[in-house]
Amino acid sequence: MNRVSTFLLLISLIFxxxxxxxxxxxxxxxxxxQLQSGDLAFRTGISKESRAVTTLDRNSIYTHVGMVVxxxxxxxxxxxxxxxxxxxxxxxxxxxxxxxxxxxSDRAEKGGIYRYPLTPKDTQQLREHALALYARHPLFDNLFxxxxxxxxxxxxxxxxxxxxxxxxxxxxxxxxNLPLYPDLIFCTDVSxxxxxxxxxxxx
Amino acid sequence: MKKLIVILLAVAAVFGxxxxxxxxxxxxxxxxxxxxxxxxxxxxMTYTDLTSDEEIQKQIEKFNTFEIKxxxxxxxxxxxxxxxxxxxxxxxxxxxxxxxxxxKEDTKKLNLVKVDGKWKIHE
Numbered sequence: 001m002n003r004v005s006t007f008l009l010l011i012s013l014i015f016x017x018x019x020x021x022x023x024x025x026x027x028x029x030x031x032x033x034q035l036q037s038g039d040l041a042f043r044t045g046i047s048k049e050s051r052a053v054t055t056l057d058r059n060s061i062y063t064h065v066g067m068v069v070x071x072x073x074x075x076x077x078x079x080x081x082x083x084x085x086x087x088x089x090x091x092x093x094x095x096x097x098x099x100x101x102x103x104x105s106d107r108a109e110k111g112g113i114y115r116y117p118l119t120p121k122d123t124q125q126l127r128e129h130a131l132a133l134y135a136r137h138p139l140f141d142n143l144f145x146x147x148x149x150x151x152x153x154x155x156x157x158x159x160x161x162x163x164x165x166x167x168x169x170x171x172x173x174x175x176x177n178l179p180l181y182p183d184l185i186f187c188t189d190v191s192x193x194x195x196x197x198x199x200x201x202x203x
Numbered sequence: 204m205k206k207l208i209v210i211l212l213a214v215a216a217v218f219g220x221x222x223x224x225x226x227x228x229x230x231x232x233x234x235x236x237x238x239x240x241x242x243x244x245x246x247x248m249t250y251t252d253l254t255s256d257e258e259i260q261k262q263i264e265k266f267n268t269f270e271i272k273x274x275x276x277x278x279x280x281x282x283x284x285x286x287x288x289x290x291x292x293x294x295x296x297x298x299x300x301x302x303x304x305x306x307k308e309d310t311k312k313l314n315l316v317k318v319d320g321k322w323k324i325h326e
Contacts, residue, residue, distance in 0.1 A: 052301045055268045142307045
């Protein structure tokens with residue numbers, strides 16, 4: 001009988017362990033953080049793309065970026081991300097997500113908000129352009145082509161908005177080269193912008 | 204004896220023509236992509252103008268880290284500059300990588316330069 005009990009206990013432990021699932025936690029931004037449209041939200045993810053970026057670019061603190069925008073539903077992050085679709089039928093596209101979801105525990109192990117010095121008029125222009133762009137539901141740029149303006153990858157999106165609206169090159173001309181790809185704007189190419197100031201970060 | 208010389212000359216001519224073909228920009232690009240398809244990155248690097256071990260290893264690391272793999276390719280066009288020292292080869296490629304959940308198909312223009320009389324892909 002003892003043997004049977006032990007066996008059953010072991011089996012139940014194994015199955016409990018197998019089914020243990022960690023529920024992702026939405027990040028709660030401290031009340032002290034004062035956001036403004038146009039702020040850049042950076043994060044370092046735990047996906048294989050993120051690992052690849054940090055392996056290759058050891059100076060990189062962050063691997064993904066989006067732009068903070070004020071909407072009727074509150075603060076959101078406009079960002080372009082691959083492999084975060086709700087279903088396989090959907091295509092990767094530009095998303096507008098709550099800040100807490102952007103920094104959710106299964107997506108971000110580090111994060112921060114950074115600000116480029118802008119006038120109120122600049123932030124308003126960026127906000128309007130960002131919302132107008134989102135309304136078109138552009139796709140994620142699988143070709144990683146900075147020249148096109150119909151699909152975007154993460155850094156291309158913030159680079160495009162700042163360049164189009166304010167004639168500011170966030171990347172300051174920096175590019176990364178990957179074989180068989182066009183020249184890419186990596187997160188560090190944007191985060192190294194000398195004018196960016198940290199508003200808040202977590203590690 | 205005469206026959207033997209004729210045969211040897213014919214063989215030499217065939218080899219000569221083959222080697223000429225293999226050094227055309229399109230042939231070099233084809234060999235490069237075939238090596239990538241086969242996963243032989245070291246061999247693929249021999250078709251590029253990378254020379255130092257450090258540069259070559261860095262490029263190989265990029266392929267490995269980002270899991271960049273060639274599924275299919277097709278040379279679309281070849282343009283050799285008037286001076287004969289540079290060329291552009293256009294390739295229709297299907298590539299998978301850590302960035303793409305699905306294989307991506309696009310057209311890539313590769314620049315080639317002549318190094319010591321041989322075409323090399325400029326990296």
